[in-house]
Each structure stands twice: as structure tokens, then as C-alpha cells.
Amino acid sequence: MIQFEQVSKRYEGGHEALSQLSFEVPTGEMAFVTGHSGAGKSTLLKLLGLIERPSHGVITLDGQNLAKVRRGGIPRLRRRIGMVFQDHRLLMERTVFANVELPLMIGGVARAERARRVRAALEKVGLLAYERQLPATLSTGEQQRVGIARAIVARPTLLIADEPTGNLDPQLAVEIMGLFAEFQQVGTTVLIASHDLPLIKRMRKRVIVLDHGRLVADLAAQEVL
Amino acid sequence: MNTSPEYHGPSAQAPRPQRFASWQEHHGWSAAASLRRLAARPLGSLLTIAVMGLALALPLAFYLLLGNVQKLGDAMGQSQAISVFMQTGQSGQATQLLATQLGNRPEVASVAVKSPQQGMEELAKMQGFSGALELLDDNPLPYVVQLQPRTDANAAAVESLVADVRAMRGVELVQDSDSWRKRLEALLGVGNRVVLMLALMLAAAALLVVGNTVRVDIASRSEEIGVLLLVGASDAFVRRPYLYAGIWYGLFSGIFAAALAVVIELGLAAPVAQLSQTYDGKLQVAGLPTWLLLAVPLAAAALGWLGARLVSAWQLRKAA
Numbered sequence: 001m002i003q004f005e006q007v008s009k010r011y012e013g014g015h016e017a018l019s020q021l022s023f024e025v026p027t028g029e030m031a032f033v034t035g036h037s038g039a040g041k042s043t044l045l046k047l048l049g050l051i052e053r054p055s056h057g058v059i060t061l062d063g064q065n066l067a068k069v070r071r072g073g074i075p076r077l078r079r080r081i082g083m084v085f086q087d088h089r090l091l092m093e094r095t096v097f098a099n100v101e102l103p104l105m106i107g108g109v110a111r112a113e114r115a116r117r118v119r120a121a122l123e124k125v126g127l128l129a130y131e132r133q134l135p136a137t138l139s140t141g142e143q144q145r146v147g148i149a150r151a152i153v154a155r156p157t158l159l160i161a162d163e164p165t166g167n168l169d170p171q172l173a174v175e176i177m178g179l180f181a182e183f184q185q186v187g188t189t190v191l192i193a194s195h196d197l198p199l200i201k202r203m204r205k206r207v208i209v210l211d212h213g214r215l216v217a218d219l220a221a222q223e224v225l
Numbered sequence: 226m227n228t229s230p231e232y233h234g235p236s237a238q239a240p241r242p243q244r245f246a247s248w249q250e251h252h253g254w255s256a257a258a259s260l261r262r263l264a265a266r267p268l269g270s271l272l273t274i275a276v277m278g279l280a281l282a283l284p285l286a287f288y289l290l291l292g293n294v295q296k297l298g299d300a301m302g303q304s305q306a307i308s309v310f311m312q313t314g315q316s317g318q319a320t321q322l323l324a325t326q327l328g329n330r331p332e333v334a335s336v337a338v339k340s341p342q343q344g345m346e347e348l349a350k351m352q353g354f355s356g357a358l359e360l361l362d363d364n365p366l367p368y369v370v371q372l373q374p375r376t377d378a379n380a381a382a383v384e385s386l387v388a389d390v391r392a393m394r395g396v397e398l399v400q401d402s403d404s405w406r407k408r409l410e411a412l413l414g415v416g417n418r419v420v421l422m423l424a425l426m427l428a429a430a431a432l433l434v435v436g437n438t439v440r441v442d443i444a445s446r447s448e449e450i451g452v453l454l455l456v457g458a459s460d461a462f463v464r465r466p467y468l469y470a471g472i473w474y475g476l477f478s479g480i481f482a483a484a485l486a487v488v489i490e491l492g493l494a495a496p497v498a499q500l501s502q503t504y505d506g507k508l509q510v511a512g513l514p515t516w517l518l519l520a521v522p523l524a525a526a527a528l529g530w531l532g533a534r535l536v537s538a539w540q541l542r543k544a545a
Contacts, residue, residue, distance in 0.1 A: 049455070079457035089452045105251060106458045108244030150456065 001027040001158065001189045002048065007057030009043050009213075017043040018213040020057070025191060025206075027157075030184040032200045033193045035210035041193035044210070045160050048191070049083055050074050062157065079107055082151030082188075084161035088143050090135040096122070096146050097131040103154040121149040125179065141172040148179060152188075159183055161192045165199065177203055200224070251465060259469040262442070273438045273474055277431045278481030281525055284424035285486040285513065291416045292511030293497060298409040307387060307401040309370040315395045320368035323393060327370065332378040332386050341366040367397060380410065428528060435474050435532035439467050443540045450541070464537035468530055475529020479522030486513055486521075 002025040009018040018040045025031050033041045046052040047059055050069060059066045062080070069077050090099050100121055104114040122128045125145040127138075135143050144164060151159060161180065165173035177192075177199060184190045194200060200207055204224050209217035239247065263270040309327075311320050320338055328336040339347075344366040348354045372390075374383045383401075391399050443450065453463050490512050497510040 051455070075454075075457045075459040075462075077457075078455065083455055089455065091449055091452055102453070102458075103456045105247065106453075106456060106462055108239045108247040110239065110243040110246055111250065113239075113243070154457075 001025055001029070001062060002191065003058075003060040004044075005058045005060075007047065007054045007059055009040075009047065009052065010055045016213055018047075018054075018210075021210075021213070021215055022057075023208060023215060023218060025189060027189055028184065028187050029206060030181065030190040030203075031192070031206040031208055032203070033191065033208045033210060034195055034197065034200060035216075037195065038212075039210040040213040041195075041210060042162050043213075045083075045162050045191070045193055048158070048160055049078055049081055075106075079103065079154060080156055080158065082154070082156035082159040084144075084147050084151045084159070084164045086163035086166040088135075088147035090143060090146055090150075092135055094134075095131065096127065096133055096135060096138070099135065099146055100131075100149045100153050102150060107154055117153055118149075121153040122146075124152070125149045140167050141169075141176070144168065144172075144176060145179075148176070152183060157189060159188050159190045161190075163194055164192065165194065165196060170199075173199055174202070181205075251462065255465040256469045259466045260473055262466070263470065263473055269438075270474070273434060274478045274481060277434045277474060277478035277525070277529075278485065280427040280431045280434070281478060281482035281521060282485040282489075283427055284420055285482060285517075285521065286489050287416075287420045287423060288517075289486065289490055289493065289511070289513060291413065291420060292513075293493065294416070295413055296511045297500070298413065307372040307374065307383075307390070307399065309372065309390055309396055310398040310400070311368040311370070312395055312397040313365070313367045315368055317368060319395055320370060323395065324370045327372060327390065330386065332375055332382045333372055334375040335373045337371045339369040339371060341368060344369060380407075431475075431478070431525065432528055432532040432535075435471050435529045436536040438474060439471055439533040440536045440540060442470060443467055443537060460538075460541050463541060464534070467537050468533045471529035471531075471533025472526045473529070475526040475532075476522050478529075479525025482525065483518045483521045486518065 002023075004021050004023050007018055007021045008016065010016045021040075021044070033044055035041055043052060047054055047066075048061065050066060053067075061077070064077075066077075091102070097118055100118045101114055104117060109117070119128060119131070122131055125148055127142060127145055127149065130138060130142065130146075135146060138146065144167070148161075148164070151161075159180065164180070165176050168176065173196065180190050180192060181203065201224055204221055206221050207217070207219045207224055208215065209219070309323075311323075317338075317340060324336045324338045327333055341364045345358065345364050348366075349358055372386075374386065378386075387399055387401050390396060450463055490510070494510050501510075
């Protein structure tokens with residue numbers, strides 16, 4: 001599903017966020033990317049969504065070389081990826097329903113089908129009752145769940161999340177992670193950047209550890225204690 | 226939180242007819258949403274519309290003015306008779322013959338022959354001349370033929386008439402409004418060109434006004450645009466509401482400009498009617514044609530769209 005080959009990313013100004021990173025994530029796997037802040041976790045996810053381009057190396061997604069995706073092809077690529085952000089990036093002046101509906105609207109799904117799928121996604125994250133509310137009236141954890149509903153509503157093959165539990169209390173964080181694990185169980189590839197080591201250990205999934213942009217450890221699920 | 230395979234599996238794109246219906250729906254949404262956003266900032270929107278509308282009304286006003294000057298010139302040209310002075314010594318009979326000849330020409334409305342005696346009497350009536358005329362032994366005035374061109378004769382026909390008369394035997398001098406007419410027409414030609422250039426410049430100004438307003442719109446919504454792009458929206462999808470905003474700005478300012486032009490036209494009606502009386506009611510106010518009043522809002526809407534399109538292309542390239 002995901003393949004990094006000798007990938008480096010140097011930002012303007014010379015800071016090298018990733019250097020010669022190589023790893024693979026097979027389809028249907030769930031993996032964590034961890035490391036101290038500034039280790040390159042966010043950069044790694046940004047490269048997958050083509051928010052940034054690598055300076056060197058080849059990234060392949062579902063057999064497609066991302067270097068060959070031109071600017072005009074980026075929207076189509078992003079529609080195949082569900083993205084969850086630490087600050088959830090919701091449109092605050094639109095209802096919960098409208099926020100979750102957005103990817104379907106963009107994908108050209110008919111109105112009736114959209115309503116059905118939005119409600120199914122909201123039900124899955126336990127927020128069906130809030131569909132008419134504005135995100136600002138929801139708690140942080142609930143807002144994060146709206147963001148997750150939006151990320152999965154278009155049935156992406158890959159779900160990536162950047163510190164999805166960063167602002168949540170431990171109890172909520174466990175719930176959110178459980179939600180991601182459920183998506184993996186139905187075949188979605190899931191990649192989560194997180195620095196919450198206790199939580200990662202608890203999940204017992206593969207862990208990729210970065211330090212100053214280099215891969216320092218790659219633990220299979222059964223190796224995580 | 227239950228799990229079912231419902232939400233998963235490969236994300237197939239929606240079938241074509243569904244996509245088309247959804248595309249139409251988004252157009253409708255964009256048109257309505259952009260209108261709501263305009264209404265949410267009434268002062269700013271009205272200012273943009275007013276500035277753009279005034280910029281578009283200005284060339285219309287000049288066009289109106291020019292049309293009326295043209296009409297006025299026509300009316301004045303029509304009222305001017307052409308005077309043909311015969312050589313001294315030409316007889317009344319010869320003059321009469323020439324007058325009949327000219328009267329048969331299609332572009333001539335009427336002919337009148339003035340004898341030297343009549344000319345003398347006219348002069349005598351003018352103040353200050355009677356004493357001077359008594360000193361003359363005999364009448365030095367020639368026969369004069371006065372030609373009135375038909376009102377619908379165009380300038381070229383009148384010009385060739387004058388040229389023909391000048392070449393006729395026994396004609397000493399032809400006095401007409403020809404050069405005056407030519408000058409007015411040249412002046413109107415300059416005026417037309419000025420209006421055209423003014424219209425182009427002010428259209429460019431209107432384009433910039435819309436462009437800048439939409440640019441500010443887009444900048445104030447950069448966060449929303451960023452989110453849309455992250456969830457896979459195409460540029461076309463993102464800019465759609467802004468293009469509609471441009472269309473609304475243009476349409477409303479075009480309507481405003483057309484309304485202003487009509488007000489100016491009505492304002493001109495009374496003084497022009499007064500002027501018209503001095504020309505025996507021959508002069509009518511030159512109004513703006515209906516097609517122009519309808520075309521202005523449409524052209525302005527197109528202008529608004531173009532301004533929004535140019536700016537959004539540039540802004541989105543920056544955002545992506």
C-alpha cells in the first residue's frame with residue numbers, strides 16, 4: 001500500500017525533516033509512527049497527502065509513484081485518503097452534517113446517498129444526534145470524532161491521522177484509537193502519527209520510530225510490549 | 226460505536242449521472258451561498274457594487290451626451306439653407322432656370338429665388354443700413370437662389386449637391402454649412418473614440434474592483450479553502466462560490482449603471498425638449514437603446530466573473 005524508498009525531505013532553509021527513510025506498509029495494516037516532536041512524523045504524513053513533496057527518493061501509494069502526480073491530479077489522490085488532523089480542521093460555520101458531507105459533495109455523490117452515508121458515518125463515531133449542530137457547540141473529543149467521520153465517509157483505502165489524540169484526555173484517546181482499530185478490521189490501511197507511547201503500547205500494532213528524520217526502529221505488532 | 230462493512234471497501238467514484246446532478250447542485254449551492262455572503266456584509270458589498278456601477282455608468286452617460294450632440298448637429302445642419310450667389314449680370318430668367326433645375330434634384334426640398342430688389346429690401350430693414358443704401362446709385366446685389374436640402378439627405382449627398390452647384394455656369398459663390406458640418410462630424414468621431422477608450426478603461430477598473438473584492442473574500446476564507454483542498458476538492462469546486470460572487474457583483478453593478486443611465490436620460494429630457502422648441506420640435510432626445518440597457522448588466526456580470534476567475538486562479542495557486 002505505502003512504500004518509501006530512500007526518502008529525504010529538506011525544507012527551505014536547510015532543515016532536514018526526513019533523511020533516507022525506507023519502509024513499507026502493506027494493505028490493511030495499522031501502524032504508528034512515533035518519535036519526539038520534530039522527528040519527522042508530520043512531514044511523513046504530509047508527503048503521503050502531497051501537502052509536501054520529497055526532496056529525494058520515491059514514494060509509492062497503491063502502486064502509484066507520487067512524483068508522477070501533477071498539481072491537477074492531487075485532488076483525485078486526496079479523495080482516496082482520509083486525513084485526520086490534531087486540530088481537526090472543521091468548517092466552523094457549517095453544521096456537523098455539512099462537514100462530514102463535504103468529501104461526498106466533492107466526489108459527486110447524489111443527495112440521498114450522501115445523507116445515508118453521512119448518517120452512517122456519524123452513527124459510527126456516536127454523533128448522530130449532533131448532526132444539525134455547529135462544531136463549536138461540541139467538545140474537543142466530539143469535534144475530533146466529527147473529523148474522523150469526515151475522513152472515513154468517502155470510504156478511503158488509506159486513513160492517516162496526525163496526533164489525533166493530542167488534545168484529548170486518556171479515556172477519550174483510548175476510545176478514538178479503538179475507532180481507528182475498527183476501521184483497520186474492515187480492511188482500511190491506517191497510519192497514525194503519535195507521541196503518546198503508553199497509548200501506542202496498549203494498541204499492540206506495528207510501530208515505526210523516527211529520530212531526527214531517520215528510522216531508528218520498526219517493531220512488528222507482536223514485538224510491542 | 227458499531228462496526229459494519231458499510232463504510233469501507235474501495236472508494237468507487239460516483240456514477241456519471243449522479244456526478245452531474247451533484248455538480249448542478251453545487252452550482253446552485255454556490256450561487257445561493259455567495260449571495261448570502263454578499264448580504265452578510267451589506268456595506269462592503271454595496272460599496273463594491275456602487276463603485277463598479279459608477280465606473281460603468283460613466284461611459285453610458287458620455288454615450289448619451291454624444292448621441293444628443295449628434296442629433297443637435299443634425300438639426301442645426303438641417304435648418305441651414307444653402308445660398309447660391311449668382312454672378313452679377315446674370316439675369317432673373319437664367320437664375321429662375323437654374324432654380325428649376327436644382328428643384329428637380331431629389332436631395333433638394335425647396336428652392337427660392339431672391340431678386341436683387343428683394344435683397345435690397347431685406348438689407349434696408351436691418352438697422353443702420355437704410356442710410357448707407359440711399360447713397361448707392363444702383364443695386365449691386367446679385368440674384369440669390371436659396372436651397373433647402375431635404376432633412377433626410379445625408380452629409381455626402383449634400384456635399385455633392387454643393388459641389389455640383391459650384392461647377393454650374395453663372396454661379397459666383399456657394400455658401401453652405403458644409404465645413405461646419407464636417408467639423409462637427411470629425412468632432413463626434415473623436416468623441417466616439419474617446420467614449421470607446423473610456424469604456425475600455427473603466428471596464429478594466431471595474432474588473433480590478435471585483436478582482437480585489439474577491440481577493441479579499443478568498444484571503445479571509447483561506448482556512449476554509451485549505452480544508453476543502455485537503456479533503457480533495459478540485460480548484461473548480463473551491464472557486465465556484467467566488468466566481469458566483471463575481472457574477473453577482475457584476476450583475477448588480479450593471480443594473481445599477483443601467484438605472485443611473487436611465488435617470489440621466491430622464492434628467493436630460495426636459496432641457497432637450499426646451500432646446501427642441503427652438504428647432505420647431507425637430508429635435509428629440511437621443512435615448513439609450515433598450516438592447517444596450519439589457520446588455521450592460523450581462524456584460525458587467527461577465528466582467529465580474531472574469532475578475533473573480535483571474536484572481537482565484539492566482540490565489541489558489543498560492544494556497545495549494
